[in-house]
Amino acid sequence: MEELDTKTLSTLRNLLLKMEKDLDEQLSISKSAAGIVTLDQTSVGRVSRIDAMQQQSMAVSTREKSRRRLKNVKQAINSMNSGDYGYCKKCDELISTPRLMAQPEAKFCLSCQDQSDRQQ
Numbered sequence: 001m002e003e004l005d006t007k008t009l010s011t012l013r014n015l016l017l018k019m020e021k022d023l024d025e026q027l028s029i030s031k032s033a034a035g036i037v038t039l040d041q042t043s044v045g046r047v048s049r050i051d052a053m054q055q056q057s058m059a060v061s062t063r064e065k066s067r068r069r070l071k072n073v074k075q076a077i078n079s080m081n082s083g084d085y086g087y088c089k090k091c092d093e094l095i096s097t098p099r100l101m102a103q104p105e106a107k108f109c110l111s112c113q114d115q116s117d118r119q120q
């Protein structure tokens with residue numbers, strides 16, 4: 001059975017920890033951006049209010065994506081700690097290293113990901 005070598009694992013761990021930090025920062029910055037509309041509601045005109053609302057809804061959906069990604073990143077770090085990192089959650093095969101390098105928080109191998117993408 002092939003396994004991820006220690007060097008690859010430590011590279012991936014560093015990637016995940018950096019992603020966790022970046023996403024945490026991003027989420028705390030966008031927290032204030034998502035709150036702008038309610039603060040300014042009385043002082044801005046109708047048009048700029050609509051503008052601000054569009055910006056807010058964009059900020060909210062970006063936040064939502066970042067939050068989901070952060071959750072996956074944290075799960076990946078957890079599975080690294082428990083030693084079952086890098087295996088597909090569906091078919092139990094080892095996920096290919098290039099795929100993990102590109103997306104360290106990946107939960108599925110390429111073919112299982114393909115299948116679940118098609119079902120959606």
Ligand SMILES: [Zn+2]
Binds near residue numbers: 109
């Ligand atoms: Zn799979």
